[in-house]
Amino acid sequence: MVGIFGVEFDFNNIVAMVSVAIPVLAFVWEFVVIRRKRLGYRLQMDTLATDTAHAPSADVLARMHDDGRPLTEPSFVLVRIENAGWREIVAGDYLTPPDDRTGIRVLFRDRRVVGMAVTELSQPALRHFFVSTRQGVTQETDGFGIDEQDGSGLIRLPKVTLNPGAHYKVLAVLERRSGSPGAAFPDPEFQAEVTGGNSRSFAWLRWLARLKLAHTESHTFASRPAKVGLVLLATAVLLQSGLTLFWPTRPAPLDCVGGTLHVEGSTAFAPAVQAAAKEYAKLCEAKGAKIAADDGAFQGSGEGIAALERTGAAAGLKGTEGLADRIAFTDGPADEGHPEILPRPVSYALFTLVVNKDAKVRNLSLAQIRAIYTKKITNWSEVGGANIPVHLVDRHRDSGTRNALEKRVLKGRSVPEADVNDCAQLAHDKPGVCEVDSTDTLLDRTATLPGALGYSEASSVTSADLVKLRIDDMPPTLDGVENGTYPYWQTEYAYTYGEPPADSIAAAFLRYLTDQGGKDILREYGNRPCSETAYPLVCRPT
CATH class of the missing domain: 3.40.190.10 (Periplasmic binding protein-like II)
Incomplete structure (x- = not known):
């Protein structure tokens, strides 16, 4: 049970609240934060031309030339750029200086970009971001082109306005520029970020979402945090289901008090x-x-x-x-x-006199019991039992069980004063009286001391070494109490x-x-x- 703001919640309540909170937070993160503006890319192909030469007719791919010069280990790269969010991405969203027409840069280490072309546009109007016509001549726009950076090949992609779900693809041909022949090329590096807008009200949101170019691979199902949230949700649901099935909790009755x-x-x-x-x-x-x-x-x-x-x-x-x-x-x-x-x-409770089985006694009259507690009878042979001295094991004076014995069985007479406090000190060859402080101790001492006589609530007597005494032939039962034939009871x-x-x-x-x-x-x-x-x-x- 956990108290929060004065309200108490048990474990099942907490799991249920977590199960609701996780999908809500996952939805807010995925569709309000992450996918507000999400510029994504997919590297759909990056392969050597020689890797494709598995048939005689494909060998021509490995014999490409640039101005009559054969390309060194030519390779093909196909890149898809997309808007994976739910808000439009415009030129002002690209985090580059306003006079820089390039929004995305793709760097190829150990390679040089030989040529490239836009192969697919989700909307024909996107073509104008890549090529323009000046004086009747079609040419690439200022933000689109091939370049070099730190000795590596570079593709510059313009600040394309992309509606939600819009995309374009760029196919490029490259050749090896450095590195060991036949060695694998480093993965292309995509360099771009999105500002998410200039509104001050969303400054915290832009920091939280880290609106940068995202690797969306071959699908846009969910970001990694959202997937983690889904796993947590599934775990919470399974946990709550398990608790409900295997550890069901009963609601507390209305009159329960904590x-x-x-x-x-x-x-x-x-x-x-x-x-x-x-x-x-x-x-x-x-x-x-x-x-x-x-x-x-x-x-x-x-x-x-x-x-x-x-x-x-x-x-x-x-x-x-x-x-x-x-x-x-x-x-x-x-x-x-x-x-x-x-x-x-x-x-009202049922009490009984208990005697050690070695006494060989199962029934006593009220007169015999009173004679034993006044020390007129000191050996069990006097009442037909074994030749063993009577040892009385009593409770202390403030015991309710003792008071009930004195009031209802002994007719107001007190039990004898103790000879010793420790029952183990009683001499086995002569009668004596000792006192103990609890019912359990009394039953234990009576069971282990030959000739011992004690008293207890009837339901507490479980030892095979003890006998519940009948009184005037009547066993200790509630029916006997209610019929008035059994005297030892107490409220x-x-x-x-x-x-x-x-x-x-x-x-x-x-x-x-x-x-x-x-x-x-x-x-x-x-x-x-x-x-x-x-x-x-x-x-x-x-």
């Missing part, structure tokens, strides 16, 4: 938020939407709320303004004492600092997450969107 959004908070809810953020950024890419949602941003519900408040306080907002680029997600409502932040229920909240502006990326992402395509992603991660409940603002199982 900018950068920062999300943070719950580690349990992070996978669902990250997936939704990735999809929103992709959907609104044309608007320049970006969402910073890496794992480092999710440090727990409590830390997310604290970071949101710090950012809001530092922003210096006035009146009813709210942060436009920051959202914190929590498992359950935040504690009291946060008057500047506003909650929005997003979904997920999105918090903003004040009310974000309606046209901000924060407001747009919340709309996407709660009322648009984000709902499908929430369901994929085992959550029930609040908009699908009977009372969306309360967002509780019915």
Whole structure:
């Protein structure tokens, strides 16, 4: 996305504009600049007379004489002079002094011009530029004739007035004057320029076009810059076609908002938020939407709320303004004492207790769970499992997942205080408690520590070394939550600092997450969107 004069253009727009600009510029260059006045020439023949002697009857061409003297290596040259532009070329356009009747000079190095004649005129009236009749005698005009320059042969051509498309041809006979016998002759040198007129308004145009004698060869299709332009045009069209066919871009929906959004908070809810953020950024890419949602941003519900408040306080907002680029997600409502932040229920999430498979336990009653967390049960053999001590792996106190466990499963009782911060320091032969700072860390420690018991959002549990515990014979399912037979769940909240502006990326992402395509992603991660409940603002199982 590129901004020009306040207007945003994506790559396809730029290619399309270039595709239009190239033919317009090529047309202007070719037909307005280059071909305004274009005096061109074609060297249609330059050959030795001996090169034509391929038949006995052609040998006479090599035996030409000049005043009885045989010509030395005679050669023939046929030159065509033409007006390849769309404006008339007149005598004043030739860049030579006014008293010089010659407009074009053709120099032949190592050769002498023996004779010449005008062989073709596109208009009979052009004849008067080459010959005139004085006192009954026909003779060449002053600007037309044979001459020498620096020891080389020279043909002088007059300042002929040429209408667009008009031309004439000159045939000349030459002989070798210097150089090694049989050596190739240097190419003829054409010396002429066109002024393009004396108007001051076209001075810049004359410099840009460099209106000089142009080698038009055997056609007048286009100049070299125009051909380059055509190649660029073809490249741009092919590039745009390829992008359209193989890399199609979706236009951003009307309610997309660009900018950068920062999300943070719950580690349990992070996978669902990250997936939704990735999809929103992709959907609104044309608007320049970006969402910073890496794992480092999710440090727990409590830390997310604290970071949101710090950012809001530092922003210096006035009146009813709210942060436009920051959202914190929590498992359950935040504690009291946060008057500047506003909650929005997003979904309710399914949680589960997870146990290391070595414990040989798959089902616990609520009473057994509460006994374990009050340390009345300290070995898995007491509930029918393996003879392994119970190791509790807990989240820190500001974790929403831990708060949901304490509120809904433990009936308001707190989990035991940690014996150590590093779970690796727990003794394997006796019970103990440790704490970790994220859902991923908790699942990893529980999977590797024999007899470990932890808790997490149900969709985050993927390790084969972990077992999702049934509670009172009920598996962790949303149906169980909605039927009231499974107790471990929590409402997920999105918090903003004040009310974000309606046209901000924060407001747009919340709309996407709660009322648009984000709902499908929430369901994929085992959550029930609040908009699908009977009372969306309360967002509780019915």
